[in-house]
Amino acid sequence: MKSKLLLSIVACLFVFQACDNCLNETKYTYSISSETFYNTQEEANAAVLAPLDVMRSAYNSNFFATLEINTEYCYPKGVYQTYKAYNGFVNSTHITRSESNWTNLYKAIMYCNTAIEKLPSATEMTETEITAYLGELRFLRGFNYFNLVKYWGGVPLKTEDNITIWDVPKSSKEDVYAFIIEDLKYALANCPDKSRYLATPNKNVVRTCLADVYMHTGNYEEAKTLAGEVVNSGVYSLVQVGASRDFDKVFGYDLTTSTEEVFYIKTSRTDGKTWDYLSYTSHPKYEIEPGKLMLNGNGYFTHYTDLRNHVISTWDKNDLRYALNVGFYIFGADAYGEYTCLLTKYWDPNSQGGGANVSIPLIRYPDAMLIFAEATARVAGGPTEESIEMLNQLRRRAYGYDPKVPDMELDYKLSDYKTMDDFIDLLIREETYEHFNEGKHWDFIVRLGKAQELVGKYYNVEDGSWTEIKERHFLWKIPDSEFNYNKAMNQSTDQNPGYTSAE
Template sequence: MKKIFFLLSTVFLMSCEDVLKEAPKAVAVETFYNTAAEVETAVNAAYQELRATNGISGQLGAQVEAYTDYSYGRGSYQVLSDFQGLNSTNIPRTDDGWRLFYLSIRNANLVIQNAPKGKNISQADVAKYVAEAKFLRAYNYFWLVRNWGGVPIRTEATLNEPNVKRGTVDEVYTLIIADLKEAETNLPDKPAQVGRATKWAAKAALAEVYFTRNQYAEARDKADEIIKSGQFSLVPVTVAADFDKVFGPTIVTSPEEIFYLKMTRQNNQGMYLAMFAHHPGTRLHGAGGFFAHYTDSQTNPVYKNWDNNDLRKSYNWINWNIGLGNNSMLCKKFSDALAPTSTAAGNDFPIYRYSDVLLMYAEAACRASNGPTAAALEALNQVHRRAYGKSATAPSTVDFKLADYTAETFNDLVLQERGYETQYEAKRWLDLKRLGTAKLKQIIKAATGKDVADKHLFWPIPVGELNFNTALDPSKDQNLGY
């Protein structure tokens, strides 16, 4: 079923991207955006860049996974774990991320501009596909603003304008929130195909945006809408291997999936990030592995202090000597022994899982109320119980107790749980950044002994953008240190 879905969707994605990217003028508006099928094909093109091998589920994800407190980069990614900014090897990688984000935005803008002009498409379908395009545009800008700061804001209104000034962070977030609110209103409750955005994906994205912006009451309420909907639940786990039902390469979907980038075992159509975690000797990836990230069981405090009874620990990590001693550990969370190539792991890439929403709710509710609440504690405990093989919704012996925590210690507890729950999902660095520079530096210093340079907080604006976008001033618009 999963393979059939992707064989069909890949044809649309690849053919549409070829037209839009390589010869956009060959697509005549009056003959292409006229039917629901044609508009859907155009929307599919905006997904493709997010799934690209150099995108967030691949090489760009590998960048931020080298910035965590629980692991270190190796090889060309080792310098990233020094937290002193990018070198000449890694700058082209983030440059390509910029290119992919803006290509996805451009493809979304084409839908937003042209779908309403279609002659043989219903208004309901126009609203649905424009909402989907706006969701994708918002998500691209969300990655851009968190990693580059203020960026040029390109919308359907400036589609043919190459020179666009750098917007402020607030201006970018204004567009993101507006787009997500429209997506929340007009996207369907259930996806027509597995992997398409729904109103629940929009709500989850809004919750994370508010969370990032320190709008905790809004983040709490939006996450609570998802929780109270009854649409999602945590997959039951009794032994570590049961997490395969969440992350395994053959899973089509699960009750905790809110929005994932869907992958399949085809060259350039699988999760590339999985390749960075493995070593050929483990045979956990069919194509071998780059072993570009690792941790040390004796020196990394996050791993060392993690309770061995937490099933996530043994599921996520395997002991393997990569030439750095017998204590080196590799993350095996996303494994596919049958992946035919390095870009063909069948594991889907989670963007929003129900556990993520529960943990967002727990922290946001505590911060909004200036102290932990019973509902916040229950949301946290559900994730924690599942991690120990317990029923997520029944009280257990591993439960945290409300009386044991202040606002500060509860927030730190949730942050720790988020760190365990979302490993290798390209979330941890951005999670730490939202807490502010001082807190981020404190956490990284405690875990790695490294000082985070201010230069490391944002990636450089690509030189190509500065050279060809005359609305930018290379001396004023480049990020600190580049």
């Protein structure tokens, strides 16, 4: 019996030309026999687009909101209000939303697995062409497993080898990381040097992701090498700015690409493939520029920051990232006080509904710079001129200067950061400013073992009391549906600490 797979993908994910190629703005819906599909380059290309399309739903409003609300500088409203207790998922709507993230991550992985299984038998492609597509697919699979293991811990490893098996046991975090590393090594060896289309993987995308994985597994030598290759490749550069909204050349609506883009999920206003996260950060009446609303009159402003928060109150206003990210706006003084600020990094005054034509910034060039800065210091046993220089380039750009030109008054000096602890504190400061509202800061401070310290000291702006992060807050709840349908998983032994099916 032939195995059938329904793939619905939208080829106008990439409506702009890249690498001398452009996809037609056509919606392809395939009812595919997996025994006869994946023979041609067109079919292999469809196999790569399928997980990319699903990933827009995986890295959606709830995914980014949950990660931002975790931080020491962000506060929740509505459904997320209970998250203020730092006691994990206790709201049923929030749990349902996170289950959707889990489902879409695994859906993207399933699309990868199907193609990875069948592509080696393709009859109308060369071996080189086949391995290149496999490299792209194994990057996408590894990238999605990387986010599963970071936020859910050990998870079932569903691969091309068990594609027909429903009951797959939970693997340890160590085994999941080992699997990710093997996928990314293969991808690094076989991905194209340059992306075939905007947002399809290339070797530098893989290098940056694998370097991040090595930071999580403590292999700083390899992380330094890989991040260094990206930093020194000459492919990327920081976009220079002279005003806060000049950062729209990095994050802006209707933007094709930039010299900082490493791996973004692309959006398109023309076919409704937009990013819904902006509906969570926007206020329907807030104007980013005179006469231009943040999201064209839409938005729920589900989370926000506060002028009294330590990160915000100590942030130098001459740093252009401040005005980019922080918009003072009192939206409910009785309930939330008179110090509320919107998160304004992203906006789209031309949006139709809650979706914005803003590409999802999953990996940026500054990510590679921050990894290289830390890894270099780790390998050396303390901060170095190289590691400080990475932070200085970010700082110079943030103040409107040429990132590559030293500035004696502005630059951090190595002599002021002699110990590793001092350097890590500096690294966290620059990372916070650079990654503000990108869903990356929480993972960063958790990996460094700094989450409890920072949240504990700075989150509560009402009376300054210590905020305790409960153990179960560090991992998301594995969906009950996984236990209901995967009989190799057991709630009592495989659920993350502190959760049961009744919670």
